[in-house]
Amino acid sequence: MKLRRDPELFLVAEDRGRVVGTAMGAWDGRRGWIYHLGVRPGYRRMEVGTGLVREVEARMRRKGVRKVNALIFPSNGPSIGFFSKNGYSVSEMVEAQKYLDDGDGGEEGKGHQPSGARGRPRGRAPPT
Ligand SMILES: CC(C)(COP(=O)(O)OP(=O)(O)OC[C@H]1O[C@@H](n2cnc3c(N)ncnc32)[C@H](O)[C@@H]1OP(=O)(O)O)[C@@H](O)C(=O)NCCC(=O)NCCS
Numbered sequence: 540m541k542l543r544r545d546p547e548l549f550l551v552a553e554d555r556g557r558v559v560g561t562a563m564g565a566w567d568g569r570r571g572w573i574y575h576l577g578v579r580p581g582y583r584r585m586e587v588g589t590g591l592v593r594e595v596e597a598r599m600r601r602k603g604v605r606k607v608n609a610l611i612f613p614s615n616g617p618s619i620g621f622f623s624k625n626g627y628s629v630s631e632m633v634e635a636q637k638y639l640d641d642g643d644g645g646e647e648g649k650g651h652q653p654s655g656a657r658g659r660p661r662g663r664a665p666p667t
Pocket residue numbers: 574575576577578579582583584585586587588589590610611612615616617618620621622624625
């Protein structure tokens with residue numbers, strides 16, 4: 540599904556054919572978002588993450604995106620350090636979420652279960 544939406548904002552960093560990092564960006568028409576960013580242990584603190592974020596930002600700029608947000612768990616100190624170093628101001632925001640499917644994964648879930656729904660009882664209301 541992600542490869543059909545903003546595929547140019549879904550980046551993979553490789554070292555001799557080995558995936559060592561990924562960044563998943565998106566543009567909702569108002570803001571750019573970096574939803575996921577990950578660098579393989581053993582390749583961290585080598586600017587792989589910085590390279591991925593800079594490339595996502597450059598691609599967003601070319602699409603006309605003027606502001607980019609990143610989603611970070613408050614407990615993720617390394618990520619907060621990383622985004623701060625890369626010029627992001629970190630604020631305290633509260634996330635609200637709600638599942639819109641009935642537990643079968645809906646359209647997105649055809650053939651697989653979305654990661655956000657993993658471990659959730661099927662066909663029952665999600666825990667609040
Ligand atoms: C956060 C993450 C993506 C950083 O990737 P990285 O390739 O190691 O980052 P870089 O080498 O480009 O780091 C650039 C700067 O960010 C900051 N930084 C990176 N890792 C940090 C850490 N663990 N603690 C504090 N600051 C950190 C530093 O200022 C660093 O510069 P320096 O190495 O010169 O001190 C990586 O640690 C990771 O994959 N973590 C697990 C997944 C995750 O939490 N993803 C983010 C949430 S979506």
